[in-house]
Amino acid sequence: GAGVSQSPSNKVTEKGKDVELRCDPISGHTALYWYRQSLGQGLEFLIYFQGNSAPDKSGLPSDRFSAERTGGSVSTLTIQRTQQEDSAVYLCASSFGTGYAEQYFGPGTRLTVT
Amino acid sequence: SQQGEEDPQALSIQEGENATMNCSYKTSINNLQWYRQNSGRGLVHLILIRSNEREKHSGRLRVTLDTSKKSSSLLITASRAADTASYFCATALQSYKLSFGAGTTVTVRA
Incomplete structure (x- = not known):
């Protein structure tokens, strides 16, 4: 079956604009995770969903970051008023x-804030 | 904070040679996972080894785990150009939250 897909693959945005990143998990997978990979910070956990609820949002860097998941499937990570330090690859x-299950990753969205 | 640390940071080998990289971690684990990343994009899950296992094989990959030393190693045998990538170990801080090391960048020369 299809793997985890993410869109867009690349996003360039101006500082101060809002962006939405999308993740389509593997069909039947109940848990969904967002991570961020940036230079100097490595891979860091942002948030995870069990079904449509997010029991742990502790990794979100600021209140400009939010995420939702609907229908136990697709998830959207939204970054409001983007800053240059938000530039990174966002992995779902x-x-x-x-x-402690195996986590299967998508190809990521490379976000560049200019 | 990162749980795992890979060593070495970078490795360059000739095609056909073996590549070994190590991972050390700080706290008790349920399992340890190894991932590969090509060109800074998506992570590919390679192998999961549980805390009660000492060694696991998958194709040309061999993973060992020593919980007394809090360390793991990944061996790639008979390397190929396609093995050029970054390799990360990951442990679960909680049952769902993976903590990754900084990774080992492997370059396989033709």
Whole structure:
């Protein structure tokens, strides 16, 4: 079956604009995760969903970041009033349940804020 | 904060040679996972080894785990140009939250 897909693959935006990043998990996977990979910070956890609820949002860097998941499937990560430090690759992953499960990653969205 | 640390940071080998990289971590784990990343994009899951396992194989990959030393190693045998990538170990801080090391960049020369 299809893997995790993300769109867009690349996004260039001006500082101060809002952006939305989309993730389509593997069909049947109940858990969905967002990570960010930036130079100097490595890969960092942002948020995870179990179904449509987000039990842990502790990794979101600021209140400009939000995410939602609908229908237990697609998730959108929104960054408001983007800043240059938001430039990074945003990676989405999904798994069948949590419980230390294997996480399968999408190709990522490269966000550049100019 | 990062749980795992890979060593070395970079590795350059000739095609056909073996590549070994190590990962050390700080706290007790349920499992440890290795991932590969090509060209800074998506991560490909390679292998998961549980805390009660000592060694695991998958094709040309061999992973070992020593929980007493809090370390793991990934061996790629008979390397190919296509193995050129960054390799990351990851441990779960909670059951869902993976913490990644900084990665080992492997370059396989033809």
